[in-house]
Amino acid sequence: MTAKKETPMMRQYREVREGLPPGCLLLFRLGDFYEMFGEDAVRGASVLGITLTKRHDTQMAGIPFHAADNYIQKVLDAGLKVAIVDQTEVPKPGKLVERALTRILTPGTVLEEDQLDPRSGSWLAALNWDKKGLHAAWVDLSAGIFEIASEERPEDLVSCLDALSPTEIVVPAAIFQQDLPEEVEWLLKRSIVTQLDREETESRDPAGELCQTLGVLSLEGFGIDAEHPAVPSAATLIRYSSEMLRRTPGNLNRLSWRRLDETVRVDSATLRNLEIFEVTKGGRSGSLIDCFDQCVTAAGSRLLERWFANPVRDVPELHRRQSLISIFHDRTIQASDLRAALRQTRDLSRILSRLQNRIRNPREIGGIRDTLRQLPEILSGLQILEDEKATDLANRIGEFAELKEILEKTMAEELPGKLNDGGVIRDGYDEVLDRVRSLARNARTWVAEREQEEREKTGIKNLRIKYNGSFGYFIEVTKANVHLVPDEYVRKQTMTNAERYYTEDLKEKEKEILNAEDKAIAREEEIFQGVVDRVLTDADGLRRTAEALAETDLLIAWADLSRMRGYVRPEIDDSLEIDIENGRHPVIEESLRSSPEGIAGADSFVPNSCALSSESHQIAVLTGPNMAGKSTYIRQVALIAFLAHTGCWVPADRCRIGWIDRIFSRVGASDELARGHSTFMVEMNETANILNNSSERSLIILDEIGRGTSTYDGLSIAWAVIENLHGQGPRGPRTLFATHYHELTRLEDSLPRLRNFSVSVKEWNDQIVFMRQVIPGAADRSYGIQVARLAGIPVPVIDRAKEILEALEGGSTATNAPQQSNVPTKKKKPVKESDQLSLF
Numbered sequence: 001m002t003a004k005k006e007t008p009m010m011r012q013y014r015e016v017r018e019g020l021p022p023g024c025l026l027l028f029r030l031g032d033f034y035e036m037f038g039e040d041a042v043r044g045a046s047v048l049g050i051t052l053t054k055r056h057d058t059q060m061a062g063i064p065f066h067a068a069d070n071y072i073q074k075v076l077d078a079g080l081k082v083a084i085v086d087q088t089e090v091p092k093p094g095k096l097v098e099r100a101l102t103r104i105l106t107p108g109t110v111l112e113e114d115q116l117d118p119r120s121g122s123w124l125a126a127l128n129w130d131k132k133g134l135h136a137a138w139v140d141l142s143a144g145i146f147e148i149a150s151e152e153r154p155e156d157l158v159s160c161l162d163a164l165s166p167t168e169i170v171v172p173a174a175i176f177q178q179d180l181p182e183e184v185e186w187l188l189k190r191s192i193v194t195q196l197d198r199e200e201t202e203s204r205d206p207a208g209e210l211c212q213t214l215g216v217l218s219l220e221g222f223g224i225d226a227e228h229p230a231v232p233s234a235a236t237l238i239r240y241s242s243e244m245l246r247r248t249p250g251n252l253n254r255l256s257w258r259r260l261d262e263t264v265r266v267d268s269a270t271l272r273n274l275e276i277f278e279v280t281k282g283g284r285s286g287s288l289i290d291c292f293d294q295c296v297t298a299a300g301s302r303l304l305e306r307w308f309a310n311p312v313r314d315v316p317e318l319h320r321r322q323s324l325i326s327i328f329h330d331r332t333i334q335a336s337d338l339r340a341a342l343r344q345t346r347d348l349s350r351i352l353s354r355l356q357n358r359i360r361n362p363r364e365i366g367g368i369r370d371t372l373r374q375l376p377e378i379l380s381g382l383q384i385l386e387d388e389k390a391t392d393l394a395n396r397i398g399e400f401a402e403l404k405e406i407l408e409k410t411m412a413e414e415l416p417g418k419l420n421d422g423g424v425i426r427d428g429y430d431e432v433l434d435r436v437r438s439l440a441r442n443a444r445t446w447v448a449e450r451e452q453e454e455r456e457k458t459g460i461k462n463l464r465i466k467y468n469g470s471f472g473y474f475i476e477v478t479k480a481n482v483h484l485v486p487d488e489y490v491r492k493q494t495m496t497n498a499e500r501y502y503t504e505d506l507k508e509k510e511k512e513i514l515n516a517e518d519k520a521i522a523r524e525e526e527i528f529q530g531v532v533d534r535v536l537t538d539a540d541g542l543r544r545t546a547e548a549l550a551e552t553d554l555l556i557a558w559a560d561l562s563r564m565r566g567y568v569r570p571e572i573d574d575s576l577e578i579d580i581e582n583g584r585h586p587v588i589e590e591s592l593r594s595s596p597e598g599i600a601g602a603d604s605f606v607p608n609s610c611a612l613s614s615e616s617h618q619i620a621v622l623t624g625p626n627m628a629g630k631s632t633y634i635r636q637v638a639l640i641a642f643l644a645h646t647g648c649w650v651p652a653d654r655c656r657i658g659w660i661d662r663i664f665s666r667v668g669a670s671d672e673l674a675r676g677h678s679t680f681m682v683e684m685n686e687t688a689n690i691l692n693n694s695s696e697r698s699l700i701i702l703d704e705i706g707r708g709t710s711t712y713d714g715l716s717i718a719w720a721v722i723e724n725l726h727g728q729g730p731r732g733p734r735t736l737f738a739t740h741y742h743e744l745t746r747l748e749d750s751l752p753r754l755r756n757f758s759v760s761v762k763e764w765n766d767q768i769v770f771m772r773q774v775i776p777g778a779a780d781r782s783y784g785i786q787v788a789r790l791a792g793i794p795v796p797v798i799d800r801a802k803e804i805l806e807a808l809e810g811g812s813t814a815t816n817a818p819q820q821s822n823v824p825t826k827k828k829k830p831v832k833e834s835d836q837l838s839l840f
């Protein structure tokens with residue numbers, strides 16, 4: 001049997017297919033469709049839910065070219081890459097059209113508007129792990145941000161990456177042959193991972209490669225040594241992105257080194273526990289970031305995400321952000337005018353990134369023009385404030401008067417999404433273009449007039465001259481009037497109800513029109529490219545402007561919500577204290593505002609104060625009934641501390657915080673269970689991390705540690721943990737410890753820097769009323785049974801529980817209750833002094 005001869009087009013296809021990286025779906029442009037063949041077609045059809053067909057034994061599936069974006073998004077969501085082969089010349093009859101691989105789209109390298117979340121960064125990260133620690137580089141190609149970091153303790157860097165939530169991570173395949181730290185494995189499990197071969201990740205001169213892309217002679221200008229252990233990861237990212245974009249990224253000119261000791265470290269567990277970016281059950285709604293995002297521009301929201309992912313210890317920088325909020329807070333009218341102007345701006349930084357990577361779209365150039373139109377108003381809006389920091393912000397915004405004039409002169413007011421649609425360049429700007437356009441217009445008028453003439457000549461009242469892509473211009477006559485058609489009409493196509501004809505002079509005109517239109521589009525393209533090149537000469541200034549606009553938007557949004565919600569400017573200093581007067585939990589406060597009936601009947605948030613000092617009142621042990629508000633209180637303190645380090649104002653009447661190096665939390669464990677650890681193991685791992693890594697500058701919140709094991713073991717561990725955090729020295733980390741172990745309140749007698757607090761409740765007719773107030777002193781009872789009743793436990797069970805409790809507390813056995821010695825009571829010591837407490 002002879003092998004079937006390969007067609008030239010299939011050769012074209014095969015040549016590209018063979019060179020593609022694994023996991024790619026190849027979309028091959030065939031006229032108005034992107035086609036997939038063979039295995040790609042089978043896979044694509046199942047991912048996209050489209051029909052699989054077969055032609056000459058080859059399986060095929062296609063998607064319309066014009067609707068490709070939606071389909072591409074689905075493929076990327078399924079974790080696959082998409083290779084695009086486009087036609088690179090205008091098809092000519094009888095000749096194989098030239099095609100080329102123009103892009104490989106991967107989740108971390110997409111730049112197209114439709115495939116990016118406007119309010120979230122799109123991070124592509126590269127990791128490497130060796131004896132010196134974990135090394136990483138990450139880039140947002142859609143915004144031109146490029147950073148590296150390296151840490152001896154992998155968990156520190158993992159939490160920094162966790163906050164960024166990379167859409168794709170590239171790693172050398174060999175990394176999996178080593179024993180990876182558990183945190184790294186966990187991070188990789190949650191992302192789309194691309195494994196690269198050795199030759200793709202190793203380079204003789206990674207620093208040199210980086211310099212070339214960034215357009216610099218050395219990395220020293222960025223404060224980065226060529227031997228920095230994360231430099232190879234950064235070079236890997238450049239190589240990988242270049243392969244996917246089919247060119248070196250054109251919008252990277254800076255590399256920053258994220259020094260984690262300049263930031264407030266918030267480990268991954270704490271990010272999740274405090275629901276900073278996502279709520280525990282998944283999704284952004286109800287998270288802290290959601291509560292603080294009231295930006296009017298997408299770039300403002302992305303900046304908020306970056307500031308939340310990178311809380312800083314840099315007190316002057318925090319003061320700068322706070323002062324600007326303060327000005328916008330006080331000058332409401334000016335701030336609202338600025339906001340109105342910002343609302344009219346477009347996403348400059350993403351548009352620029354696309355242009356710099358040769359993804360051009362006339363509407364986006366219109367977006368730049370629309371933004372430039374707003375700049376004078378924004379500039380004067382900032383200058384009018386007559387404030388040094390607002391002026392600094394204004395100084396980062398350019399005017400671009402000349403560029404604006406060029407865009408006004410050249411670009412039409414209403415712009416099409418595609419260059420080929422025509423109508424991009426204004427009438428009157430270019431003589432050549434005007435001439436060809438008027439030829440086309442005249443010819444079209446000729447056609448319209450001709451229709452009228454033909455109707456009169458033939459007496460066919462409903463005769464129409466129409467146009468379609470495959471036949472060009474034709475005359476359409478309904479079947480009933482066919483007998484009136486003159487001889488010179490040439491029949492072209494028969495329809496159910498009509499006949500279609502052409503005439504020689506109509507064909508001549510058609511040629512003239514199409515010719516003129518082609519010429520017009522070619523001329524428009526030439527002018528448009530000139531405009532794009534001109535925009536790019538201002539790229540650096542435009543990018544700086546975009547950053548300043550995003551900052552203005554974010555700070556005005558924060559000022560606005562601070563005013564609406566009654567937030568205050570926190571004082572941040574070098575002290576070792578936290579002093580919050582009437583603090584509130586920002587997310588719960590807002591949710592109570594919108595739904596006035598909480599489960600316990602609360603109708604508004606009850607504020608509570610907090611005073612901690614590493615040197616005097618370092619540890620607060622918080623007791624109180626279930627549902628009283630212990631977790632809420634300790635979380636609210638951590639959230640206020642977190643917010644203060646982003647520059648934001650905080651929900652309190654007054655707040656002073658000595659800067660914090662790390663925020664630790666040990667609360668909740670749900671999603672950690674997925675790692676295959678028991679609740680108790682997770683709890684102990686996290687506690688070990690806290691004990692080993694906290695300093696006198698840290699803030700720790702601990703919620704019921706020790707509850708995952710037997711009461712005595714748990715209590716003993718909790719007791720020893722508090723003693724360790726207190727330590728023997730003069731100071732220790734500021735700590736809030738919420739617990740149901742009332743025995744721990746006795747530590748106040750032996751540890752001078754520990755204070756007891758409780759959340760108050762009142763008893764009324766055997767019911768409890770939650771007061772939500774944190775007061776000095778330990779709680780007297782647990783009220784667990786009353787809370788169980790509130791939760792809907794059946795009455796007989798509640799009654800029986802009461803009997804058992806009474807029996808335990810009174811030592812009676814009349815109710816057939818368990819013996820007191822088997823069940824720890826809340827009021828009694830956990831065990832006999834001699835056999836347990838002597839340990840403490």
Ligand SMILES: Nc1ncnc2c1ncn2[C@@H]1O[C@H](COP(=O)(O)OP(=O)(O)OP(=O)(O)O)[C@@H](O)[C@H]1O
Nearest residue numbers: 598602604605606625626627628629630631632772
């Ligand atoms: N200060 C407050 N003002 C108003 N409502 C509050 C306040 N604090 C807590 N709440 C409400 O009470 C509910 C229970 O609070 P929280 O979970 O903090 O209690 P808890 O003492 O930690 O309970 P448990 O010991 O059972 O874990 C919260 O979901 C919230 O709706």
